[in-house]
Amino acid sequence: MRYIVIGAGAVGGSIGGRLAQAGHDVVLVARGAHRDALREHGLRLVTPDGTRTHALPVVGGPDEIELRPDDVLLLAVKTQDSVAALDAWSLRAVGDSTAGESLPLICAQNGVEGERLALRRFRRVYGMCVWLPSSLVEPGVVAAPCTPYTGILNLGRYPAGADDTLRRIAADLEKSTLLAPVVPDVMRWKYAKLLANLANAVEAVAGPLVSPEARVLVDRARAEGTAVLDAAGIAYADEAEQEELRADRVDVVPLPGAPRGGGSSWQSLSRGTGSIESDYLNGEIVLLGRLHGVPTPVNETLQRLADSFADGHRPAGSMTLAEVAALLDAAG
Template sequence: MKICVFGAGAIGGHVATRLALGGADVSVVARGAHRDAMAAEGLTVEAKDGTHKVHPRVGSPQELGVQDAVIVTVKAPALPSVAEAIGPLLGPETTVAFVMNGIPWWYFDRHGGALDGRRLPEIDPGEAIRKAVGVERTLGGVVYSACTVKQPGHIFVENATNRVVLGEPDGSASPRAEAIAEVLKKGGMGGEVTQDIRGEIWTKLAMNLAFGPFAILSRMGSGGAARDPVVRTAMVRALQECNAIARALGHDVNLDAEKRVASISRSNHKASILQDLELGRPMEVAAMFRVPLEMARMAGVETPVLDLAVALAVQQATEAGLYKPAA
């Protein structure tokens, strides 16, 4: 199975490694020093189950050609550049799995509810990715893996349990998702298929939406912020509001806010969106913060704590020049 990982940074590089270990013919589209190191020396992943080295093909979409599947693992602000470049990877039967943070561009496609077909222009400006890929090719995806690029070509995986969850936008059974999941499992990474991929998206998004703004505002990571009792109370309420949005949209998401905040207060992990702020990288403000709150309004859910926290976090991102609000 020919699989290209488009955006092989920390997460994408880890996924590419597991696919290669699982027997896939893997290629990657990446950039910068990390790309150069992978091309010259291969890709090393240091994980709890050992250190693994693979040698994926590294190149441009034109050089790599048509694939059986493409797994897109870029940050949301990079989607327009993916739309411009992805064409040569796509054949008539190519599947494209978007394994990304936040609300995906296809969220209301094949949704089946009152909001079916609603567009999300802040995530897909000009419908560029919709036109380039099309919903019929698309799989949704969520990844649970805390990774960092230790040095170019070398990825460190923090947690012992890592998994990717895939699903069809219409909730149908999915042989193509099963095929990718099976390769991941053979490579030592959890691969799962769900018939409620939106619910899975909300399960992960709730944590990012509830805790990410406080990480940005405190500059000390979600765990440090949660150790302050006043902030801790606000974070609990924010996560409860996330649960309410997800349920109003038809998903059985009911995270135990008290337990989740208590758990994160013991963690030193720094949220990826705070890392982006510190490193001057474009921030996933639209997909992780603004659009979910827009959806809360669509569903008639009030979110006073999130509204304030997100507004202040967006100010920080905008002031840093790492996010430009939609016109």
């Protein structure tokens, strides 16, 4: 199988680099300065076991590559960029068929909306719950600081189940320093990750979540999220299951020359992209709360706050925790 990584940033670059290191056929899809650096210098992947440069094919979009029946599309763009990517790739020819009709597409994304968007355009959609702390250090350079595994990638067919294609993909990932459990209920794991990602907005606007005050704000957002999922009857993996899966498998270690940055939302603000995924993290809880009659003032406020930071190109971490707390208190 050939893996086409659509969005070769922090997560996509880490997965693509590890697959390439294990000898798998990989094509990276990227834009702008990152694409140019990948083409000129290769993908430099910094990990606890050293730094390796992978000279891989790099394309800017589907019009630059001829798709094959053995291709696997790995969608690793932020959810807010999904529709454009899915539209661009789904109609591309694969022999007498199209990518949407015949190729497997894996949503390696935070949140739970990517799979629904994909299923409108692709027949064979798979969910991936990504536990892979990583960062795009500079164009062409990705840091993945976890050991002994680079990440844990729970895999399942969407909306549920598994198949032989998925098991082959998981086997390739397992040979690539990535733990890839095949599960029949991948969305249960992705909803659990959604609850964890409600903290992203707090980190993005107010910096590292290391103080007791930060934890209080995060706990408020997650308590609201849990109440909403319970009211909606949506299952999610509990903390004990998650801890058992991650225990001693993804320990973060310092990497020389690659300081640990914040999470995905913090990175979006730091790079000044002008967009952020809060509409599909905190906003997912807001949506479900409105559908099921559960108030969500904390997540509504965090969603608006993160969106305003992205729209105004405000620096990541430039608000104090006290200021964020005051806004949440005023919201009720």
